[in-house]
Amino acid sequence: MPFGAAEEQIIDAAKNYSTVLLKASELVTQASDDLLSGSPATIYLKKLGHRLLTSEDSTNVINALGDAQDKQIVLDFQQAQLELSQRLQNTKNIGLVLKQAKIPYQQAYARFSRSDLWKPEQMIQIMEVLRRLQL
Template sequence: MPFGAAEEQIIDAAKNYSTVLHKASELVTQAPDELLSGSPATIYLKKLGHRPLTSEDLTNVINALGSADDKQIVLDFQQAQLELSQRLQQTKNIGLVLKQANIPYQQAYARFSRSDLWKPDQMIQIMEVLRRLQL
């Protein structure tokens, strides 16, 4: 399957989501505690930046405090995650693609079953490998 517009959309969605993640990490200090998961101590550490935010936390912060464009970027990214999983299931040389992208097969296998686990940088790496290999 040649590299086309759908694949470019996956890359664009991942890049846009990366910028929104940066914005969300700045907005988390303004977020009410109810938006973040964990104990009160964990929430405090997340607001200080000492604990990583989960993808659910980031989505909650963007949906509550982000602009309409930010919310659309989150939706586009979630759709891109599904498209990437479907695209990789159709790829015959998946082992080669994962090795070139430096993603362990076990990690990728978990992401095939739950596409919401794909991270933006992994998605970009895989799509760049698919482009380079012309798969």
């Protein structure tokens, strides 16, 4: 499959989501405790920035406190995760792609079955490798 507009949309969605994650880490101080997962101590540490937000936490914060554009970016990213998993299932030489993207096969295999586990950096790495290899 040649590299096309759908693949560019995956890269754009991942880049946009990375910026939204930064915004979520800033908005977390305004978030109520019920938006964050974990014990009260963990929630406190997340609000201080000493503990990383999970993807679920970030999504909850953006859906509650973000504007309409941020919410659309989150939805676009979730769709891009599904498209990437489908794209990789149809890709030959997946081992070569993962090796060049420096993503362990076991980790990628888990993400094939649960596409919501893909991280934006990994998605960009894989799409850049696919572009370079013209797969």
